[in-house]
Amino acid sequence: MRKLKIRVAIFTAIIPSVVYGQVGINTANPTEALDVNGKVKIRKLQTLTSSTVYPLHADENGVIGKANLSPQSQIAFYTSSDEFSFSKSSYNSGEEQIVPIQASHASLNTLGTVLSTGGNIIINQTGTYMLSGSITPQLTINNDGNGFIYMAVNIEVSSNGGGLWSSVSGGRPIFTRVDPGLMRNYVFTIPSVTVQLAAGDRLRIKFYRTKASNTLQGSTVSAISLGAGFGAPTYTLAITKL
Template sequence: MKKRKAICIAVLFSGTAFSQVGINTTKPQQVFHIDGIKNNPVTGVPTLPQQADDFVVTAEGRIGAGMIDPTQKLDVDGKVRIRNTEFLTGTHVPLYVDENGVVGRSNALESEIAFFTSNATVNYGIAGANNGDEQIVPVNAADSSLNNIAVSVPSVGQVRIGVGGVYMISASVSPRLNFADDGDGYAYIAFNVDVSADGGTTWQSVSGGRPVFPRLGAGLIRAYSYTVPTIIRTLNVNDLIRLKFYRTKQGSGTTAVLQGSSFNSVALGSSYGAPTYTLSITKL
């Protein structure tokens, strides 16, 4: 009994006198320090390889594994494994790892997007539409319901990129067609997303398609809709984006022949819940 009391007193006295406890080391670096394989030097600070088997607890309550100077509540130098975790009832906040390896929560990232839409009816000149001339969808700054990526509308129908990067572009249109009683009873109309890198002097179609709309009755206005295929593209500052459509032709040059039936009127307009147009520009 006297021997046990002496050991306890000795441990308590050493902890009080030196405020540090070392196991397998005579020179603890923190309040509590274990040197796993007894490879720390008698003098000086252990090297990084020597710290690899160490475990410490600091006066601030920080724990270090594989290192002796933890900067977080739990600081591990090496791989971490967690076994047999329980399922959570919710996944409200995700965890992230920063460039220093610190694990924590992050503020929710706001989507970087500009979204334009309108329900207004837009009428087009019938001569140009029947001729196959390009018709521009009149995107307006006032049509923007969300814009946190600094895009602008320098002129109606043109959207300017404010920040360079990789973008996802989506669009839809809702044509309203009044067919004439001629041709084969179908409308052949191409819809495109165009990009200009020189201020609108030249344009390149980067997405689109040519749907075929049937005539459901001559002299009657019918509502149709089309969604342009989504694309991902790198855009630079001041690049321009526009939406256009046009009646297509068979062949090229002076021998090209307009396809399908002609129209009494051509418009874009909302119908059955579909807006006149949408243009979504998302920075990835």
């Protein structure tokens, strides 16, 4: 008897809707062909293989439909026009120099990356990423050596909290001394690369003076910094989730 009453109640609630070609669930006054007042659950959804599937969106009234919206790009872009100085003795001896990326340098961040200490960017989504970047060294090259600066520049990834780092892209630009004792701006663009990253992985940019057969290469510097010049920013690092 109870089941019969429930069925009668549901049927009574739906009849007015059917008359007008509209079905209301938990509402006596549907305003659409199907008007659901409450949460909706669809069981056993099948995977669609059509090339013409569309995401569904809801407006402020809860009406569901397709929308002419481009998916939001998932990207974090870090850049700065500030000048960052580095120890000349540290660089001349071949020690690694880390670009001091800061949270305030994020001109765009729809990825939700966060900054850790030491210029480390922490990834919070596992996936395939495209990475690219650049640096603008400001060098005062001494009148010694062969007149060239041999500088390796790398984007590195760490998967253990910064304990171990491995290069995923980079290069070794050779900068030419123009006038001894005068500061010059140089630019190096780090090639784009696609990599698989896991949540918690860290990224950074480093540069250092290279060696050949354990011998430091090229000339030394009397001053070294990264800084903007002639339209080039101090550095860039673009992280795009594909």
